[in-house]
Amino acid sequence: DTGVSQNPRHKITKRGQNVTFRCDPISEHNRLYWYRQTLGQGPEFLTYFQNEAQLEKSRLLSDRFSAERPKGSFSTLEIQRTEQGDSAMYLCASSGPAGENTGELFFGEGSRLTVL
Amino acid sequence: GEDVEQSLFLSVREGDSSVINCTYTDSSSTYLYWYKQEPGAGLQLLTYIFSNMDMKQDQRLTVLLNKKDKHLSLRIADTQTGDSAIYFCAESHSSASKIIFGSGTRLSIRP
Numbered sequence A: 001d002t003g004v005s006q007n008p009r010h011k012i013t014k015r016g017q018n019v020t021f022r023c024d025p026i027s028e029h030n031r032l033y034w035y036r037q038t039l040g041q042g043p044e045f046l047t048y049f050q051n052e053a054q055l056e057k058s059r060l061l062s063d064r065f066s067a068e069r070p071k072g073s074f075s076t077l078e079i080q081r082t083e084q085g086d087s088a089m090y091l092c093a094s095s096g097p098a099g100e101n102t103g104e105l106f107f108g109e110g111s112r113l114t115v116l
Numbered sequence B: 001g002e003d004v005e006q007s008l009f010l011s012v013r014e015g016d017s018s019v020i021n022c023t024y025t026d027s028s029s030t031y032l033y034w035y036k037q038e039p040g041a042g043l044q045l046l047t048y049i050f051s052n053m054d055m056k057q058d059q060r061l062t063v064l065l066n067k068k069d070k071h072l073s074l075r076i077a078d079t080q081t082g083d084s085a086i087y088f089c090a091e092s093h094s095s096a097s098k099i100i101f102g103s104g105t106r107l108s109i110r111p
Helices: none
Strands: A005-007 A010-013 A019-024 A031-037 A044-050 A053-057 A065-068 A075-079 A088-095 A111-115 B004-006 B009-013 B018-024 B031-037 B043-050 B055-058 B061-066 B071-076 B085-092 B105-110
Touching: A005 A088, A010 A019, A019 A088, A019 A111, A031 A075, A044 A065, A053 A065, A075 A088, B004 B085, B009 B018, B018 B085, B018 B105, B031 B061, B031 B071, B043 B055, B043 B061, B043 B071, B071 B085
Parallel strands: A010 A111, B009 B105
Antiparallel strands: A005 A019, A019 A075, A031 A044, A031 A088, A044 A053, A065 A075, A088 A111, B004 B018, B018 B071, B031 B043, B031 B085, B055 B061, B061 B071, B085 B105
């Protein structure tokens, strides 16, 4: 296993279009997290899953954002009717049994969204 | 509320010690972390400390926790050019809950 994989790495879209990002976590990890990072800022929590259950969603997340993890493995993050303010790096991270004592997150390299 | 704050920049001379400071607001934070982000790479856990500890040392890294003041610091001894990165302070309530990150401190090394 090579780690957390995110696709696409970069997406350029026009305002108003929908975009979807995919995250494949480390295979034995049961928890999966989505974060958003803008330039000069730290990762901002969006949502997280334990297996297929979405346990928490940030209050800052608008209804245009939805995430799924249907089989408890990969996850998708969809942004509907994109706005220029959605431009950011979307980070996925996973955690599992090895991190149960520490909560360590393993991050992917991110999917960069540019909304024109 | 949950908030983690840290200074944005730190510049040190190669071979000196670097000290990166962080404050957090959530008194129920149980786990405190330092993550490192190198240019073009994902975040990686550098070290962590439990809230019932006040110090942790790991080779060149020393983490100090003042729980009363909600202050966390990371000291890097003998700073090298390879230590150039952004360092994020972070906290969580448990090993299975979300992690809240600070804005990051960019460490630059001068010769």
